[in-house]
Amino acid sequence: MQAVESEKVKQTFLANIYSIPYGERLAECQQCGTCSASCPTGERMDYSPREIIAALRAGLLDRVLETNTVWLCSSCYSCTVRCPAGIKFTDVMYELKRLGNDYGFKSRKSPTAKMAKSFVKTVDRHGRNAEGELLVRYYLSTNPLSALKQFWFGLRMMLRGRMPFLPHGIKGRNDLKKMIQAATEGA
Amino acid sequence: MIAPVKKTYAYYPGCSLIATNKAYDISTRNVARVLGMDMIELEDWNCCGATAYMAIREKRSFVLSARNLALAEKQGRDLVTACAGCYLSLHKTNVYMDEEPKMREDVRKALKAGGMDYTGSVKVRHMLDVLVNDLGEEEIKQHVVRAFGGLKVAPYCGCQITRPFGDIDDPEFPVIMHKLLSWIGAEPVPFLMTTKCCGGMLMVTQPEVGEELVGRIILAAKDKGAECISTACPLCQINLEAYQAKVSRRMGKDCSIPVLYFTQLLGITLGLEPRNLALRDNLTPTEAIIAARSA
Structure with a gap:
C-alpha cells in the first residue's frame, strides 16, 4: 500500500471515529495495555488492541487491516469498561471492521x-x-x-x-x- | 391470591427468539403472565441492528434500531427485551442518540424518509432488570410455588447486559442474576466468569477460538460445583449448550452440563409446566433440574 493511500485511510478513520461519542478520547491513549490484557481473544490477534493504537499513530494501520485481527473482536466491551483513558475501544474495532471492508483490505476475507x-x-x-x-x-x-x-x-x-x-x-x-x-x- | 398492580411493557422478542431460541420467548412470556405483567408485543418490530450489522454499516444499524424505538414511543411504554444482544443494540442507539446531536439528526432524518420519528422518550430494559428491580424479591417470592432446595447454579450474565454502560449493575461482576436465583431457592456459586465472553459468532466462523472461550466458562462453572448454568442471552445459550462434545474434546475434560435460560429456572419454581417453558427445546437434559425442587 502506498504511503499516500495509507494516510487517506488514517484520515477517514479519524474523521469517522471523531463522529462517535467520546471518539476524541483516542488521543488520550497512554499505551498501558489494559485493553490487550482484558481482551478474551487478544492472545490470538496478530496485533493486540494496544498495538492497534500504536500502529495508527505510526501510520501503519494498513498492516493491521491486512490481517484477520479486527474480526476476532466479539464486542464484549471488556476493554471499553476498563480503559483508564475512557476510550471506547469496541467502537474503534467496529470502525476498523468497516474500514477494512470499504477499502478492500484483506481483513474483509475473514x-x-x-x-x-x-x-x-x-x-x-x-x-x-x-x-x-x-x-x-x-x-x-x-x-x-x-x-x-x-x-x-x-x-x-x-x-x-x-x-x-x-x-x-x-x-x-x-x-x-x-x-x-x-x-x-x-x- | 394477590392482586398486584399490573405492570405493562412493550415487548421486543428479536429475531433469534422467534426462530432458533423460541424457548426463551415462550418462557419469558409465560413467566411474565404468571407474575401479572402485561407484555404487549411491539407491532411490526424489525432487526435491532445487531453487532453483525453494526460491523458493516454503522448509520444503517442505528436507523434499524431507532425504528423499533419509534414504534415503542407510540406505545408510550418501556421497551423490554430478553435478548442481551438486542438489549445492547437498542440501548446503545438510545444513549448515543441522546448524547450526539449530529447522529440524532441523521437518524431522525432517515426515519422521517419512511414516515416515522423518534424523540427520545423510550427507556430500553432487559427482562432480568425488570424482574429484579420492578417486581423485586417480595413479589417474586409470593408467586413461587415450589422453590429449589439449594440447586447449585452458575449465574452466567454474558457480556452485553451490563457492558458497556454498567447502568443495571457492575459491568464486570454483576449480582443481579445471583439475587433472582437466590429468591427461588437456588444457590448461586461464586462464578468469576459471569461476564466473560462466550465468543458470539466466532463459534461458527472460527470454532477453534469459540470452543476454547466456551470451555473455560463451563469448566469454571463445574469447578465450583454448579449443577447447571443459567443464561440471559440466546447466543450464550446456544454456544454453551450445543457444542459440549466438541468443547470437551478441545479442552480434554468433560464439559457437559445442563444450560437453561434464567426464565426457565424461574418458571420451574413458579409451577409452570415443562411445555410452557419449552424445556424440550433444550439440547442438554433438564429432568434433574426439575427434580431439584424441594418437596
Missing part, C-alpha cells in the same frame, strides 16, 4: 466478516434476520462443504423444531427500505 455481510444482506431483504437463510448465504460465501461439519448440529436443532426455514418478513418493509436508503445516502 469468515467472520463474511458472516456479518451475509447478515446485512438477509436483514436488508426481510427487515429481520432469518437464521436459515443467513447460514445458507454464509456457507455459500465461504466453503459450502464445511457446512457438512454442522450436519449433526443442524439435525439436533431440527429435531427440536429449532431450525427455521421460512423468514418472517416485516409489514413495513418498504418504508424501512426508504429509511435505509436515506441513511446510506447521508453516510
Whole structure:
C-alpha cells in the first residue's frame, strides 16, 4: 500500500471515529495495555488492541487491516469498561471492521466478516434476520462443504423444531427500505 | 391470591427468539403472565441492528434500531427485551442518540424518509432488570410455588447486559442474576466468569477460538460445583449448550452440563409446566433440574 493511500485511510478513520461519542478520547491513549490484557481473544490477534493504537499513530494501520485481527473482536466491551483513558475501544474495532471492508483490505476475507455481510444482506431483504437463510448465504460465501461439519448440529436443532426455514418478513418493509436508503445516502 | 398492580411493557422478542431460541420467548412470556405483567408485543418490530450489522454499516444499524424505538414511543411504554444482544443494540442507539446531536439528526432524518420519528422518550430494559428491580424479591417470592432446595447454579450474565454502560449493575461482576436465583431457592456459586465472553459468532466462523472461550466458562462453572448454568442471552445459550462434545474434546475434560435460560429456572419454581417453558427445546437434559425442587 502506498504511503499516500495509507494516510487517506488514517484520515477517514479519524474523521469517522471523531463522529462517535467520546471518539476524541483516542488521543488520550497512554499505551498501558489494559485493553490487550482484558481482551478474551487478544492472545490470538496478530496485533493486540494496544498495538492497534500504536500502529495508527505510526501510520501503519494498513498492516493491521491486512490481517484477520479486527474480526476476532466479539464486542464484549471488556476493554471499553476498563480503559483508564475512557476510550471506547469496541467502537474503534467496529470502525476498523468497516474500514477494512470499504477499502478492500484483506481483513474483509475473514469468515467472520463474511458472516456479518451475509447478515446485512438477509436483514436488508426481510427487515429481520432469518437464521436459515443467513447460514445458507454464509456457507455459500465461504466453503459450502464445511457446512457438512454442522450436519449433526443442524439435525439436533431440527429435531427440536429449532431450525427455521421460512423468514418472517416485516409489514413495513418498504418504508424501512426508504429509511435505509436515506441513511446510506447521508453516510 | 394477590392482586398486584399490573405492570405493562412493550415487548421486543428479536429475531433469534422467534426462530432458533423460541424457548426463551415462550418462557419469558409465560413467566411474565404468571407474575401479572402485561407484555404487549411491539407491532411490526424489525432487526435491532445487531453487532453483525453494526460491523458493516454503522448509520444503517442505528436507523434499524431507532425504528423499533419509534414504534415503542407510540406505545408510550418501556421497551423490554430478553435478548442481551438486542438489549445492547437498542440501548446503545438510545444513549448515543441522546448524547450526539449530529447522529440524532441523521437518524431522525432517515426515519422521517419512511414516515416515522423518534424523540427520545423510550427507556430500553432487559427482562432480568425488570424482574429484579420492578417486581423485586417480595413479589417474586409470593408467586413461587415450589422453590429449589439449594440447586447449585452458575449465574452466567454474558457480556452485553451490563457492558458497556454498567447502568443495571457492575459491568464486570454483576449480582443481579445471583439475587433472582437466590429468591427461588437456588444457590448461586461464586462464578468469576459471569461476564466473560462466550465468543458470539466466532463459534461458527472460527470454532477453534469459540470452543476454547466456551470451555473455560463451563469448566469454571463445574469447578465450583454448579449443577447447571443459567443464561440471559440466546447466543450464550446456544454456544454453551450445543457444542459440549466438541468443547470437551478441545479442552480434554468433560464439559457437559445442563444450560437453561434464567426464565426457565424461574418458571420451574413458579409451577409452570415443562411445555410452557419449552424445556424440550433444550439440547442438554433438564429432568434433574426439575427434580431439584424441594418437596
